[in-house]
Amino acid sequence: xxxxxxxxxxxxxxxxxxxxxxxxxxxxxxxxxxxxxxxxxxxxxxxxxxxxxxxxxxxxxxxxxxxxxxxxxxxxxxxxxxxxxxxxxxxxxxxxxxxxxxxxxxxxxxxxxxxxxxxxxxxxxxxxxxxxxxxxxxxxxxxxxxxxxxxxxxxxxxxxxxxxxxxxxxxxxxxxxxxxxxxxxxxxxxx
Numbered sequence: 001x002x003x004x005x006x007x008x009x010x011x012x013x014x015x016x017x018x019x020x021x022x023x024x025x026x027x028x029x030x031x032x033x034x035x036x037x038x039x040x041x042x043x044x045x046x047x048x049x050x051x052x053x054x055x056x057x058x059x060x061x062x063x064x065x066x067x068x069x070x071x072x073x074x075x076x077x078x079x080x081x082x083x084x085x086x087x088x089x090x091x092x093x094x095x096x097x098x099x100x101x102x103x104x105x106x107x108x109x110x111x112x113x114x115x116x117x118x119x120x121x122x123x124x125x126x127x128x129x130x131x132x133x134x135x136x137x138x139x140x141x142x143x144x145x146x147x148x149x150x151x152x153x154x155x156x157x158x159x160x161x162x163x164x165x166x167x168x169x170x171x172x173x174x175x176x177x178x179x180x181x182x183x184x185x186x187x188x189x190x191x
Contacts, residue, residue, distance in 0.1 A: 010034050010035070010037070010038035010146075010150075011146070011149060011150070011153070013034060014030060014031060014034045014150065014153060015153055017030050018030060018031070018153060018154070018157040019157070024059075024157075024158050025059070025060070027154060027157040027158055028046040028059040028060035028154065028158065029060045029062075031044075031046060031060070031129070031150060031153075031154045032044040032045060032046055032060045032061055032062040032129075033062045034150075035129070035131065035147065035150050036062045036063050036131075038146070039131060039143065039146070039147075041063070041131050041132060041133045041134075041137075042063055042064075042110065042111060042132045042133055042134040043061060043062060043063030043064040043111075043131075043132040044061065044062050044063060044129070044130065044131055044132065045058055045060065045061035045062075045064060045069070045129075045130050045132070046058075046059045046060045046061070046119065046127060046128075046129055046130075046154065047059065047074065047127045047128045047130065048119075048126055048127035048158075049076050049125070049126060049127050050076075053073075054075065054076045055073045055074055055075060055076060056074040056075070056076050056127065056128060057074075058074075059127065063132070064109065064132065065109060067105075067109075068105055068106075068108075068109040068111075071102050071105040072102065072105075074101060074102075075101060087117075087118065088115065088116065088117045088118075088144050088147070088148060089115070089116045090113070090114075090115045090138075090139040090144070091113060091114045091115075091116075092113055092136055092137070092138060093112065093113070093136060094106045094107070094111055094112060094113065094114055095107055095112075100114070109132075110134050111132045111133070111134065112133055112134055112135050112136045112137070113132075113133040113135070113136050113137040113139070114130055114131065114132055114133075115130065115131040115137075115139045115143065115144065115147055116128050116129075116130045116131075117129045117130075117144070117147045117148050117151045118151065119151045119152075119154055119155040119158070120151070120152065120155045121155040121156060121158055121159035122159055126155060126158065126159075127155075128151075129147060129150060129151040129154060131143075131147055
C-alpha cells in the first residue's frame with residue numbers, strides 16, 4: 001500500500017509540475033527524475049523518435065552514465081521495437097535477450113532488466129519511456145501501469161509544450177509582420 005501511495009503522490013507531483021511547464025525539455029527531465037525516484041531503480045530515460053532516421057534519440061535520462069547514453073544510434077525498428085508497436089515490453093535479463101541492441105553496453109552499465117513503454121501523443125507513438133534496474137526485476141502490473149501513466153502524461157505534456165512553442169513562434173512572426181519598421185505600410189495613391 002505504501003508503494004501505491006508513493007506512486008500516486010509522484011503522479012500528482014509530476015502532473016502538477018508538467019502542467020505548468022511550456023518547455024518540452026523540462027517536461028522530459030521532470031519525468032525521468034521522478035519515475036526513477038518513485039520506483040527506486042537504477043535509471044530512467046525518455047527517447048523520442050526521429051522520423052527522418054527511424055532512430056530513438058535520448059531526450060532525457062537520469063541515473064545512467066554519459067557513456068551508456070552515447071553508446072550509439074538506437075534503432076526504432078530494432079531496439080525493443082515491440083514496445084513501440086504493441087505496448088509495454090519487460091525484459092528480465094538483458095544479457096541474453098535478442099531485443100536488446102547493445103547488450104554489452106547494458107552489462108557494462110550494470111543494467112539487469114528493462115521496462116520499455118511507448119509514449120503516445122495525439123494518437124501517434126512519439127517515443128518510449130524506459131526503466132533500467134541493476135538487479136533482475138519482474139515488473140509487476142502495478143509497475144507497468146504506473147510507468148504507462150507517466151508515459152501518457154509525458155506524451156500529452158510534450159505535445160502541449162510543442163504546440164505552445166509553435167504558437168509562440170507564430171505570434172512572433174505575426175508581430176514582426178505588423179512592425180512598420182520591418183514591413184512599411186503601403187499607401188494607396190488616389191488619382
